[in-house]
Amino acid sequence: MTTSTTSFPKVRIEEVASFVGQTVTLQGWLYNKRSSGKLHFLQLRDGSGIIQCVVFRGDVAEADFETAGHISQESSIAVTGTVKEDTRSALGFELSVQSITLLGEAKEYPITPKEHGVAFLMDHRHLWLRSSRQHAIIRIRAEIIRAIRDYFDQNGFTLVDAPIFTPNACEGTSNLFETDYFEDKAYLTQSGQLYMEAAAAAFGKAYCFGPTFRAEKSKTRRHLTEFWMVEPEVAFMDLAGDMDLAEDFVCFIVQRVLERRRPELAVLERDIAKLEAIQKPFPRITYDEAIAILNQNEMPVPWGEDFGGDEETVISNQFDRPVLIHRYPREIKAFYMKSDPENPKFALNVDMIAPEGYGEIIGGGQREDDLDTLLAGIQAHNLPMEAFEWYLDVRRYGSFPHAGFGLGVERTVAWLCGLHHVRETIPFPRLMDRLSP
RNA sequence: UCCUCAGUAGCUCAAUGGCAGAGCAUGCGGCUGUUAACCGCAGGGUUGUUGGUUCGAGUCCGACCUGGGGAGCCA
Numbered sequence A: 001m002t003t004s005t006t007s008f009p010k011v012r013i014e015e016v017a018s019f020v021g022q023t024v025t026l027q028g029w030l031y032n033k034r035s036s037g038k039l040h041f042l043q044l045r046d047g048s049g050i051i052q053c054v055v056f057r058g059d060v061a062e063a064d065f066e067t068a069g070h071i072s073q074e075s076s077i078a079v080t081g082t083v084k085e086d087t088r089s090a091l092g093f094e095l096s097v098q099s100i101t102l103l104g105e106a107k108e109y110p111i112t113p114k115e116h117g118v119a120f121l122m123d124h125r126h127l128w129l130r131s132s133r134q135h136a137i138i139r140i141r142a143e144i145i146r147a148i149r150d151y152f153d154q155n156g157f158t159l160v161d162a163p164i165f166t167p168n169a170c171e172g173t174s175n176l177f178e179t180d181y182f183e184d185k186a187y188l189t190q191s192g193q194l195y196m197e198a199a200a201a202a203f204g205k206a207y208c209f210g211p212t213f214r215a216e217k218s219k220t221r222r223h224l225t226e227f228w229m230v231e232p233e234v235a236f237m238d239l240a241g242d243m244d245l246a247e248d249f250v251c252f253i254v255q256r257v258l259e260r261r262r263p264e265l266a267v268l269e270r271d272i273a274k275l276e277a278i279q280k281p282f283p284r285i286t287y288d289e290a291i292a293i294l295n296q297n298e299m300p301v302p303w304g305e306d307f308g309g310d311e312e313t314v315i316s317n318q319f320d321r322p323v324l325i326h327r328y329p330r331e332i333k334a335f336y337m338k339s340d341p342e343n344p345k346f347a348l349n350v351d352m353i354a355p356e357g358y359g360e361i362i363g364g365g366q367r368e369d370d371l372d373t374l375l376a377g378i379q380a381h382n383l384p385m386e387a388f389e390w391y392l393d394v395r396r397y398g399s400f401p402h403a404g405f406g407l408g409v410e411r412t413v414a415w416l417c418g419l420h421h422v423r424e425t426i427p428f429p430r431l432m433d434r435l436s437p
Numbered sequence B: 001u002c003c004u005c006a007g008u009a010g011c012u013c014a015a016u017g018g019c020a021g022a023g024c025a026u027g028c029g030g031c032u033g034u035u036a037a038c039c040g041c042a043g044g045g046u047u048g049u050u051g052g053u054u055c056g057a058g059u060c061c062g063a064c065c066u067g068g069g070g071a072g073c074c075a
Helices: A013-019 A062-070 A118-123 A132-154 A193-203 A239-260 A262-267 A272-276 A287-296 A309-316 A371-380 A385-396 A409-417
Strands: A023-035 A039-045 A050-056 A076-085 A093-104 A178-181 A184-188 A205-213 A226-235 A284-286 A323-326 A343-347 A349-354 A359-366 A402-408
Touching: A013 A023, A013 A050, A013 A093, A023 A050, A023 A093, A039 A062, A039 A076, A039 A093, A050 A062, A062 A093, A132 A205, A132 A226, A132 A239, A132 A262, A132 A409, A193 A205, A193 A226, A193 A385, A193 A402, A226 A239, A226 A409, A239 A262, A239 A272, A239 A323, A239 A349, A239 A359, A239 A402, A239 A409, A262 A272, A284 A287, A287 A309, A287 A323, A309 A323, A309 A349, A309 A359, A349 A409, A359 A409, A371 A385, A402 A409
Parallel strands: A050 A093, A284 A323
Antiparallel strands: A023 A039, A023 A076, A039 A050, A076 A093, A178 A184, A205 A226, A226 A402, A323 A349, A349 A359, A359 A402
């Protein structure tokens, strides 16, 4: 038999439905393998899906049959065969193999089909991403990010990237990562918000989307040291408008994931009904009402204190959709938050708490637009005035009411995927005590 | 930073203070429809480090290291 030079269409597994009856070549990695004497069942993975390739001894060259029987897990292979519909396969299709080529052998792949511990999997995060569960999570994350961009791009916002290096510890609230900057100090950004306020004056509606950094020694399921945040800011919008925007935005994201990522949600065994319940309007309660709920549930919090994870969970469990908590005590919020003119001891801020105990996914509010009030606030917080001169210029030259918020991508992904911990929501998580791979 | 739990084969875990074990993975063999396939055989160990108690320590005690869970801080 002479060597054939015939080549067949190279197809991705997600496309095989339109190649039924045709001979195609698939390229990918061996996910799993089962053998039964004169049959080898190869589960082939190519990033777009998994398909079962059936190698029958009578259909292939003896050397190819031997090869198929000895391919190790995660070796890369090219398989040529005929696409067939078959209800016995999870995908609904199979490949009847005619020839097979081993491209790159995998020796003793560490992640076996059995269970593993979190520490081991995190050490092998670069390989763990190949597994179906992690694959599903990252695809949903990608869809959420695309939805975020689509939402703002389609609603008149301009993308205005904020810097990663910042000259000072802006809000003075959280610990920042310090880095050497040509014999000077720079800090990794904790928020692009102040820059977005300047951008709102230039573009009316602006948003930034990028990584942010917090050097907090937080060891919880809701915290990363490096995470992604999207921050819209809108000129001439008040707190009520801000809440409308946040609500509409979150509904858009949830709908998009339900529309386009059903198979991935199924892999994760996510309760779809809980996501389908995410419809406008979201409940809106004040800080004082939230305190009352906590008192009713025997979890009293002294007035004037912020809520912890447990408190957020109790509040969110009262509702089947995200809850907006607005008007927190002025003292526990950042200096740039505008005070409520009706009652100055409250700030015009809002947090959105996700259902099912996933915690705060949005924080935002209306910004202080009065120059003198802002000057007093900076002094009261003992912040370096010279660092904020540019920020104060936004008030000096045509000040305007404006509001915005920041949405944490990883917490949103964890919520929509139904995950226990945010470390699985980002390809390569950075935690207090994990910097690799 | 604090509390708590754990560390034994590549991985997941067993082992009354008394011979170091199993499943998966790996290698070899068997099976024509397997679904974390199954069956048989084989190789694979400085029990995290260190000091102590004891005739004897994987097991008990101290310190340290690493990791999990939680708290605080934070989003």
